[in-house]
């Protein structure tokens with residue numbers, strides 16, 4: 001991650017911000033820009049002027065299609081952008097600390113102890129030559145400066161907490177001896193053993209079959225709640241967020257286009273892209289067609305002016321390709337980046353006040 005620029009003053013000021021619930025955020029992202037320079041071409045813009053705040057104990061679902069910038073955002077927060085990725089601007093404040101000003105050693109100490117990340121394909125995360133109990137214990141020893149016996153005890157407790165069958169035997173097992181669901185639980189145990197304040201789950205359960213996925217998600221939620229941690233839950237499956245998250249943020253082409261408390265979001269999604277995602281989730285081709293203008297390529301491509309979603313939007317008007325919409329708060333905690341937000345079928349505006357002011361960007 002690059003060192004602090006002028007934005008780090010924004011990070012310091014950010015400590016004074018509060019979330020919807022009135023508490024200071026555990027994570028605050030302000031105006032974040034991430035790009036990937038590509039040889040002999042324009043850099044790929046992955047995240048663009050993105051704002052996101054997450055309160056302690058809150059689970060926020062980050063939903064968007066492939067290539068919308070979810071992983072780039074997560075990795076930028078952790079200071080783990082994959083080369084040639086770089087942060088071009090903005091601030092990331094975690095627990096009052098300016099993450100962009102932190103040294104690599106400081107970031108290493110924060111990662112694993114205060115912020116942890118769970119990703120899909122757990123086997124790639126695990127060392128094939130070390131027993132799973134030892135791998136969990138090693139993380140605890142490295143971050144908590146405790147002795148071997150205590151670390152082993154913590155590892156065993158974590159194996160029980162993630163509901164691994166026969167934990168004493170699994171403690172001594174090697175990763176190849178575990179099923180995919182078990183390996184995912186071990187990765188969760190590693191992520192949670194130091195009781196991090198913030199967990200990022202990046203599509204972590206997508207490789208599991210549906211029943212195991214539901215069990216693992218429920219477990220993850222319970223453990224995060226028990227530890228009082230906050231979580232950013234990244235997924236392409238908008239349906240999961242309904243049961244799992246306190247708040248939903250929809251990302252399109254590197255921008256948050258809608259964010260709202262979960263109930264408000266599902267009762268009245270206002271951005272045409274969110275409505276399209278919900279229609280796709282409902283597996284209803286007619287609804288999908290109604291809400292989505294197909295393009296030759298599915299990947300969001302950036303527009304020169306106006307709304308990023310305009311080329312694919314069935315409601316787009318001339319203004320949409322001219323003026324970039326700002327995020328506006330149209331119901332309590334419900335912000336939408338759209339000139340023409342969707343009205344509910346019953347003709348209600350979903351609480352859209354005619355004089356709604358602008359919020360955020």
Ligand SMILES: Nc1ncnc2c1ncn2[C@@H]1O[C@H](COP(=O)(O)OP(=O)(O)OP(=O)(O)O)[C@@H](O)[C@H]1O
Nearest residue numbers: 036044046065066067068069070071072082083084
């Ligand atoms: N290493 C890289 N080099 C060049 N471009 C990259 C690299 N990693 C990501 N990108 C580009 O950045 C944009 C955002 O990608 P990112 O992986 O963050 O999206 P995502 O929403 O996490 O996608 P997915 O759900 O498929 O993981 C995409 O256009 C992608 O092609």
